[in-house]
Amino acid sequence: MHTEADRTPVTTPLTDDLVRGALELEHTGRGVLPHRLPGWARAQNTDGQLAMAEAQPAGVRLVFRTRATAVALETLPTKRVYVGAPPRPDGLYDLVVDGRLVDQATASGGDTLTIDMTAGTFETVPGPPGTVRFAELPAGVKDVEIWLPHNEATRLVALRTDEPVAPVPKSGRRTWLHHGSSISHGSDAASPSTTWPALAASLGGAELVNLGLGGGALLDPFTARTLRDTPAGLISVKVGINLVNADLMRLRAFTPAVHGFLDTIREGHPTTPLLVITPVLCPIHEDTPGPSAPDFSTVGEGRLQFKAAGDPAERAAGKLTLNVVREELTRIVRQRSADDPHLHLLDGRELYGEADVAELPLPDQLHPDAATHRRMGERFAALAFGPEGPFGTGA
Missing domain, CATH: 3.40.50.1110 (SGNH hydrolase)
Structure with a gap:
């Protein structure tokens, strides 16, 4: 369930210890951009398709432990439009609590990337950030994961909750x-x-x-x-x-x-x-x-x-x-x-x-x-x- 009520006064910096699945976080003037290829590899790439794909955070998620029952993630997504193709749905954010998928949401706003596959051209039009809100999370201490859209580049602007959050220690999982x-x-x-x-x-x-x-x-x-x-x-x-x-x-x-x-x-x-x-x-x-x-x-x-x-x-x-x-x-x-x-x-x-x-x-x-x-x-x-x-x- 989602709410527009502002019950998330605690703002937590978006740091490496809260992000899993990314190889590098790029701090930009418009938010933190997770990358799945490191900067030195990106510098060797000349393919626009690959540059777009590696910045789409497939498998990337925020992971934290908290008592919070309301979470808001301000993001700046990049929406894709393909010339001549049907509109694409907005990317989904999955909320996983203690290993169970409990909610999903989309973010409004964001940049728009128009792709002409026939001509091989790309054009980006900037847009405003949006906020993904999750409310009525279970009470008590829990491990929370927010899986970012796998097919939509997403800059992380701010994480806000109604209780403090802490990193989750790495488990013994391989x-x-x-x-x-x-x-x-x-x-x-x-x-x-x-x-x-x-x-x-x-x-x-x-x-x-x-x-x-x-x-x-x-x-x-x-x-x-x-x-x-x-x-x-x-x-x-x-x-x-x-x-x-x-x-x-x-x-x-x-x-x-x-x-x-x-x-x-x-x-x-x-x-x-x-x-x-x-x-x-x-x-x-x-x-x-x-x-x-x-x-x-x-x-x-x-x-x-x-x-x-x-x-x-x-x-x-x-x-x-x-x-x-x-x-x-x-x-x-x-x-x-x-x-x-x-x-x-x-x-x-x-x-x-x-x-x-x-x-x-x-x-x-x-x-x-x-x-x-x-x-x-x-x-x-x-x-x-x-x-x-x-x-x-x-x-």
Whole structure:
């Protein structure tokens, strides 16, 4: 339940000890901006899509202990508008109390980012901050998490409560560092705490750091070095779909790039369980190369879809498809695991495969819906965090 009554006189500085899941907090003149790539990595990036994705706080949440029953978070979101596409819903903020999702809210105001996918242009119009309010929280001391919108860049302006707050000491839970594409980022999930990695982390009892980057799982060396340098007890990388739908490289470049990516991670995590996940099923790109292109034919129905614009005949020249990627990732992991017993492989089709397509088709041909995110999260928890899984206690 939300209220406009001002019952939140205590203002708490937004510091690192209250924020989980971000690798860096940038203090700006308009609030604190969580980043999921460090500044040195951002300085090496020239891709506007990746810059937008890493500033969207997937998996980032405020975590504090308090007796407060009213909480207000003033934020400055960045709303996205795609030219020619249906309007996007505002990003959701999930309120989790003692591990249970109890409320959700949106923030008004904010900047507006207009994106023309056909022309490849971006334009930002500044706007005012808004306030997310949660009231009637349970009485007594409790641990509160506010999960920030996974798909909407969010500057944190002020945290106000009706009682003081304190940081929550880090538990003994293992940190799970995950890297992947927009599916891992959370595209089309219902809310930030219900993306498939967030659900899997909750079920697996892990502390999530989500480096799922929409459109940005491209084997960039600065991403590998970020994974190398980030403390973690468990690591997974989900590779493939972005390389295909961006039509970024051919098989000759893909193989050494994967080896180099894994080599770099191992420099910082030589014995950490490392799980390579092949792509989930995506019918348009199983045997057809990229690039992916927007299909505006369904916009009149309120839907934007994507199509594969490549030619299947180009596979002979080394163009990547999802089946090509799966086959080569399997070969690479089998080769490397002979000397690396902590390296593991998961076929992404075990998370979403042929049997799921008829029941839960990809609405835009690329991204799973909310029900599929839940299914994938539950399956990953069972396969990876189960007793015999690579992240399980019996592994």
